[in-house]
Amino acid sequence: MMRSKRRMTQLVAAFTVLSMVFLAACGGGSSQASDDQVLDIGMIVSEPPSLDPAKAQDSQSGHILRHVLEGLVNIDKDGNPKPGIAKEWEVSDDGKEITFHLRDATWSNGDPVTAEDFEYAWKRVLNPDTGAIYAYQLFYLKNGEEYNAGEAEADEVGVDAVDDKTLKVELKQPTPYFISLTAFYTLLPVNKDVVEENGKWAANADTYVGNGAFTLDVWEHDSKIELKKNEDYWNADKVKLSKINVPFNQEEQTAYQLFKSGKLDYGDKNSLPVDLIPELVEKGEVETKKKLGSYSYIFNLEEEPFDNKKIRKAFALAIDRKKIVEDVTQGGEAPSNGWVPWGMPDPANGEEWVKQHGQYQKSSAQPEKAKELLEEGMEEEGIDKLPEITLDYNTDDSHKKIAEALQQMWKKHLDVDVKLQNSEWKVFLEKQSNGDFQMSRQGWLPDYIDPMTYLDMYTTESDQNKANWHNEEYDELIEKAKSTNDQKKRSKLMHEAEEILMEEMPIIPIYFYTEFILQKDHVKNVIYKKDASFDFREAYLTEE
Amino acid sequence: MLRYIGKRLLIMLITLWLISTLTFILMNSIPGDPFTSEKKLPESTLENLKAQYGLDKPLPMQYVVYMNNLIHGDLGFSIKNVNRSVNDMLADGFPVSAQLGAQAMILAIFAGILMGTVAALRQNRMSDYSLMVLAVIGLSIPNFVIAPLFQKYFGLNWELLPIAGWGNFDQTILPSIALAFTPLALVTRLMRSSMLEVLGQDYIRTARAKGLPPIRVISFHTLRNAIIPVITLIGPLTAAILTGSFVVEKIFSIPGIGKYFVESIINRDYPVIMGATIFFSAFLILMNFLVDLAYGYIDPRIKLGKKEA
Numbered sequence: 001m002m003r004s005k006r007r008m009t010q011l012v013a014a015f016t017v018l019s020m021v022f023l024a025a026c027g028g029g030s031s032q033a034s035d036d037q038v039l040d041i042g043m044i045v046s047e048p049p050s051l052d053p054a055k056a057q058d059s060q061s062g063h064i065l066r067h068v069l070e071g072l073v074n075i076d077k078d079g080n081p082k083p084g085i086a087k088e089w090e091v092s093d094d095g096k097e098i099t100f101h102l103r104d105a106t107w108s109n110g111d112p113v114t115a116e117d118f119e120y121a122w123k124r125v126l127n128p129d130t131g132a133i134y135a136y137q138l139f140y141l142k143n144g145e146e147y148n149a150g151e152a153e154a155d156e157v158g159v160d161a162v163d164d165k166t167l168k169v170e171l172k173q174p175t176p177y178f179i180s181l182t183a184f185y186t187l188l189p190v191n192k193d194v195v196e197e198n199g200k201w202a203a204n205a206d207t208y209v210g211n212g213a214f215t216l217d218v219w220e221h222d223s224k225i226e227l228k229k230n231e232d233y234w235n236a237d238k239v240k241l242s243k244i245n246v247p248f249n250q251e252e253q254t255a256y257q258l259f260k261s262g263k264l265d266y267g268d269k270n271s272l273p274v275d276l277i278p279e280l281v282e283k284g285e286v287e288t289k290k291k292l293g294s295y296s297y298i299f300n301l302e303e304e305p306f307d308n309k310k311i312r313k314a315f316a317l318a319i320d321r322k323k324i325v326e327d328v329t330q331g332g333e334a335p336s337n338g339w340v341p342w343g344m345p346d347p348a349n350g351e352e353w354v355k356q357h358g359q360y361q362k363s364s365a366q367p368e369k370a371k372e373l374l375e376e377g378m379e380e381e382g383i384d385k386l387p388e389i390t391l392d393y394n395t396d397d398s399h400k401k402i403a404e405a406l407q408q409m410w411k412k413h414l415d416v417d418v419k420l421q422n423s424e425w426k427v428f429l430e431k432q433s434n435g436d437f438q439m440s441r442q443g444w445l446p447d448y449i450d451p452m453t454y455l456d457m458y459t460t461e462s463d464q465n466k467a468n469w470h471n472e473e474y475d476e477l478i479e480k481a482k483s484t485n486d487q488k489k490r491s492k493l494m495h496e497a498e499e500i501l502m503e504e505m506p507i508i509p510i511y512f513y514t515e516f517i518l519q520k521d522h523v524k525n526v527i528y529k530k531d532a533s534f535d536f537r538e539a540y541l542t543e544e
Numbered sequence: 545m546l547r548y549i550g551k552r553l554l555i556m557l558i559t560l561w562l563i564s565t566l567t568f569i570l571m572n573s574i575p576g577d578p579f580t581s582e583k584k585l586p587e588s589t590l591e592n593l594k595a596q597y598g599l600d601k602p603l604p605m606q607y608v609v610y611m612n613n614l615i616h617g618d619l620g621f622s623i624k625n626v627n628r629s630v631n632d633m634l635a636d637g638f639p640v641s642a643q644l645g646a647q648a649m650i651l652a653i654f655a656g657i658l659m660g661t662v663a664a665l666r667q668n669r670m671s672d673y674s675l676m677v678l679a680v681i682g683l684s685i686p687n688f689v690i691a692p693l694f695q696k697y698f699g700l701n702w703e704l705l706p707i708a709g710w711g712n713f714d715q716t717i718l719p720s721i722a723l724a725f726t727p728l729a730l731v732t733r734l735m736r737s738s739m740l741e742v743l744g745q746d747y748i749r750t751a752r753a754k755g756l757p758p759i760r761v762i763s764f765h766t767l768r769n770a771i772i773p774v775i776t777l778i779g780p781l782t783a784a785i786l787t788g789s790f791v792v793e794k795i796f797s798i799p800g801i802g803k804y805f806v807e808s809i810i811n812r813d814y815p816v817i818m819g820a821t822i823f824f825s826a827f828l829i830l831m832n833f834l835v836d837l838a839y840g841y842i843d844p845r846i847k848l849g850k851k852e853a
Contacts, residue, residue: 046803050626057581128588131596133579135589149588203627221628221636222799223710247709250794250803253692254708261700261707426576426812433584443582463584 037242037541039523042255042267043534046248047222052202053188054125057133059532064246065185066533067227068210072100072118072167072182079345079449079530081179085113085189085211085234086167095174095485100167100182105234107191109209115161120192122159123147134186137447140178142170174485176347177450184448184531213239213537224248240540259518265541266526267518268534274398277516278330286516288332289528290343293445293513294454296336297391297406298467299506303438304387309504310377311386315439316508317370318413319406322363325511328405329398335363336509338498340454343512343530344446348491353451354512357495360502361509367413374414390419393441394428402510403441432466440466442507449530451494452481458501469506552836556829563825564614564818568607571809571817578623578812597623599814610818619822620815624808630819634801638823640710641788641800647720649785652727653778659728660735660774661767667740675732682729691722691795708797719796723789727781731774739770772843779835783828 048061056065072089073081086100105113122141125132126148139145142158158170171178181187194201194209201207205219213235214227225246229239247264249255255271258264264271272286280286299306299315306312321335334342338360344353378384391406393399403420410416418439423431432440446453457464459475474497481493501507515528522542527535579585579593594600598609613620619630663675698718699707706715742748743766751761788802801820808816839846 046807047625049624052626055626128592129596131593133585133589133593135592136586139586145586145588148586148592200627220799221633223797247797249708249797251797254695254795254797257692257695257700257707261703263707425810426580427574429580429582430575433580447583463586466584 036543037240038245039241039243039266039536039539039541040245040247040264041534041536042247042249042259042264042271042518044225044246044248045270046250048225050202051208051216051219053121053185053190054130054132055202056185062185063534064216064225064227065188066183066212067214067244067536068208068212068216069185069188069190070105070212070233071184071188072102073179074535075180075183075449075529075531075533077527077529078350079180080350081183084183086182089179091179091485093485095176096171098169098171098179099162100169102165102167103234104165105211106232107194107209107211108215108230108232109191109194110232111191111193111209112164113189113191113211114164115167116164117189117192118167119159119161120195121190122187123154123157124190124195125186126157127154132186137181137184137186140171140173140175140181142172144172173482176485176487176490177448177452180450181448214244217243222248235537238538240538241536244536256518259520262520265520265523266534269516271518272516281330281332281516286518288514288516290334291513291515291532292341292343292449292530293443293532294336294339294341294509295333295402295511295513296339296442296444296507296509298432298437298440298442299508300435300437300440300466300468301506302435302468305377305381305383305389306438308377308381310373310380312505312508314370314374314377314414315410316361316505317366317373318409319508319510320363320365320409321361321510323409324402324405328401329511331516332514333511336511337361337363339501339507339509340451340498341446341512344451344454345449345530346491347450347487347494356491357498360499365409365413370413374416386416388419389416389438390421391439391441392421392423392428392431392437394425395422399441435466435468442466443513445513445532451491451498452478455494455497455501456482458506467506469504471500471504474500474504552833556833559829560822560826564611564822565607567818567821568610571812571814572603574809574812576812578814580812597621597814614818614822619819622813622816624811624813624816630815633804633816634819634823637788637799637801637804640798641793641802642786644716644719644723644793644798644800645782645786645788647716648723649727649778649782651720651724652731652781653774655724656728656731657735657767657771657774659732661739661762661770663732663736664739664743664770665762672736676736679729679732682725683733685725686791687722687725687789688791688795690725691719691792694718694722695795708795710796710798715796719792719798722796723785723792727785730777730781734774734777735770738773739766742766742770745769768842772839775835775838775842779831780828783824783831787824787827 043063044060048064049058050056050061051064053065053069056062070084072084072086074084076082085102085105087103089098089100091098102113102115107113122138124130126135126138126144128148128150135148143152143156146152147154147157160168162168189211191209198207201209205216208216210216213230213233215230216225217228218226227244227246229242230236233239249258252270252273255264255267256273259267259271281288299312301307325333325335337354338357340353342352342354346353346356391403393403400422407418407420410418431437444454456462456478458469459465459478460470477493477497481490484490515532517528524540524542526539529535579590598606622628622630622633659675663672666672695707698705705718709715748761748765751765788800790802790806793800793802804816804820808820
């Protein structure tokens with residue numbers, strides 16, 4: 001018995017030692033590729049849902065798409081369009097017709113890129129049978145919306161390949177930002193012959209045909225993508241990277257460890273654990289950039305007590321935005337002074353929109369005024385006690401912290417108890433779109449780079465107007481702005497509209513977003529653009 | 545025996561049908577659909593999308609279509625990951641999850657049985673206590689805590705093993721160990737208690753009295769009897785571990801199927817919810833069946849399919 005016990009103990013010991021040796025022996029196996037222009041990026045969280053431009057609907061797919069396909073134009077650092085596949089373009093005087101002249105470019109299978117590919121791609125997005133989620137991005141085209149709804153024929157849609165190299169576009173209304181929009185992934189071209197032959201061409205790397213600066217070389221589903229420099233790209237001389245490795249890392253913590261160990265060279269917020277952000281931002285290990293995005297709360301104007309403007313304003317004035325960005329979010333965000341976010345250029349002069357108007361709202365709280373307005377509002381409504389108020393947000397730690405901070409501010413400044421209610425993302429969205437809320441969280445990113453993307457959503461007709469706010473004057477201003485091609489006039493009308501919005505306050509803007517950039521010192525010339533995209537086309541690596 | 549197997553197979557099919565029907569009903573009753581998004585889509589676009597995925601038809605109709613496809617082995621296409629069939633997703637991801645799970649299970653079972661046995665033989669001694677403390681730690685520290693610690697020390701600080709990814713054997717070591725932690729602790733504890741119970745039996749005393757070598761008493765007489773409860777546990781445990789771990793796969797960036805169970809529901813990706821649930825259920829049912837069969841071999845006293853006289 002004793003002997004066997006001893007043997008057992010020895011066995012355990014041997015097992016432990018063996019496994020240690022085994023562990024150690026397996027270590028240090030991976031090595032980096034020898035080619036020095038290989039960039040490893042960490043912004044892709046998981047499998048991009050679709051690399052077919054008609055089906056793509058998320059920024060993750062967008063990051064890849066922008067590098068494997070090239071549209072009519074590219075967006076430069078300042079958000080302006082510069083020639084892409086179109087070498088030049090003309091806009092008619094009324095702003096409703098644009099003619100693009102295409103350069104000689106080829107697809108990765110050797111076919112020439114033609115105007116017909118664009119016409120085909122756009123009509124495919126609008127075709128009801130395609131089931132394209134972002135079809136509305138092409139509703140600017142004459143009969144675009146009608147075709148998508150099955151009320152017009154494909155031939156009637158306002159896009160026409162006049163010849164191989166000329167694309168004529170007819171718009172419903174003058175849309176000065178349409179040219180920039182052609183860089184958006186929904187409007188990227190597809191190779192007509194390839195798509196007609198194989199509807200699932202975009203599902204795998206070996207059937208994928210692109211025309212961008214890189215080709216889709218490897219796509220291991222749920223694991224990684226590898227992009228290779230496209231030697232036949234029209235501007236290949238400018239492309240310095242030979243390869244971009246895109247491993248998918250769902251966990252920010254993992255991506256961050258990989259970055260620290262040198263396995264990743266570049267990353268964004270997806271490579272950063274939320275808890276580390278304040279510390280890393282302060283230390284300067286993470287760079288913050290203005291991101292076009294507005295964090296806000298929407299009031300439901302069809303529910304008491306927020307049908308009353310004074311009560312809405314009281315709640316808004318009781319918020320200390322400065323405290324929220326400095327003590328809660330702590331990522332370099334800015335307190336909103338209006339609804340249109342920072343970084344957005346004013347179409348009149350290209351300067352930052354937020355600096356072209358006054359402070360619609362202050363960054364600190366104004367408790368006295370808030371209290372006064374609340375009392376007046378309650379008097380108007382003939383009530384001496386507010387009904388129970390609930391604030392909705394979707395389940396998430398950062399949203400929760402902000403909601404709790406607001407709850408405290410309302411308690412402190414207005415002596416009002418607000419209940420917090422969180423729900424799962426899609427349940428939350430259902431509630432919001434069914435109008436089943438009093439106050440609800442809303443983060444808003446632009447569809448295109450023009451203040452209009454923030455303003456036309458609050459017209460009476462808009463699907464995005466979840467506040468159920470209606471204002472004729474506002475509707476009229478937006479309508480007028482949409483029918484002119486004169487940028488100065490548009491800008492003025494939109495400023496006026498925003499002023500009404502902030503006066504009536506169907507929403508309380510809280511703060512403007514930031515993007516976080518993690519970058520190794522040897523990575524140069526990656527461009528973070530206003531449309532929240534990253535451009536690696538002209539990036540390069542230096543010796544470490 | 546054949547009759548027993550036939551009967552069991554029939555029950556398994558009925559169970560599977562019940563599970564898929566229930567899942568179908570439940571998943572359609574949660575608010576939201578695959579196309580619910582922060583930017584509300586125009587009505588016409590929504591209609592086009594629903595038509596494309598057959599979601600415009602009434603629910604009973606959708607159910608019939610789905611069941612018909614299921615009988616033909618077609619799990620449909622993911623709505624979120626456009627152009628990927630659920631069959632492909634499972635076929636690509638399952639071998640990965642299964643490899644990881646198998647490695648973890650082998651580690652958990654062998655080390656667990658060994659440690660449990662040692663602890664039982666050295667009951668109330670130092671080695672017993674330390675093994676039990678380890679087991680309690682293994683049970684109480686979740687793997688989302690252990691995994692990042694592994695990454696930080698073995699991957700980043702000591703550079704012994706890769707931090708994440710999938711492709712070569714090195715990359716499987718940390719996740720396998722992280723995944724094995726809880727089952728290892730479970731097996732160890734179960735093995736210890738069951739071993740102690742058997743060690744107290746008369747026939748063990750008899751065997752010892754006969755003068756059999758201790759190693760023979762342990763391996764032939766004790767282990768064989770003590771292992772039965774562990775086998776019971778191994779069935780469902782294997783099913784759970786081989787079909788992927790959401791947490792471990794996520795942390796180590798492993799392309800397994802663990803995430804489909806969670807993400808498909810978040811995305812309301814109906815075909816993936818159905819596919820993943822049916823796949824997991826079928827696997828679990830099959831595992832339980834195999835375990836029942838295994839009893840018969842390990843313990844001849846257990847007679848399958850025969851009523852006790």
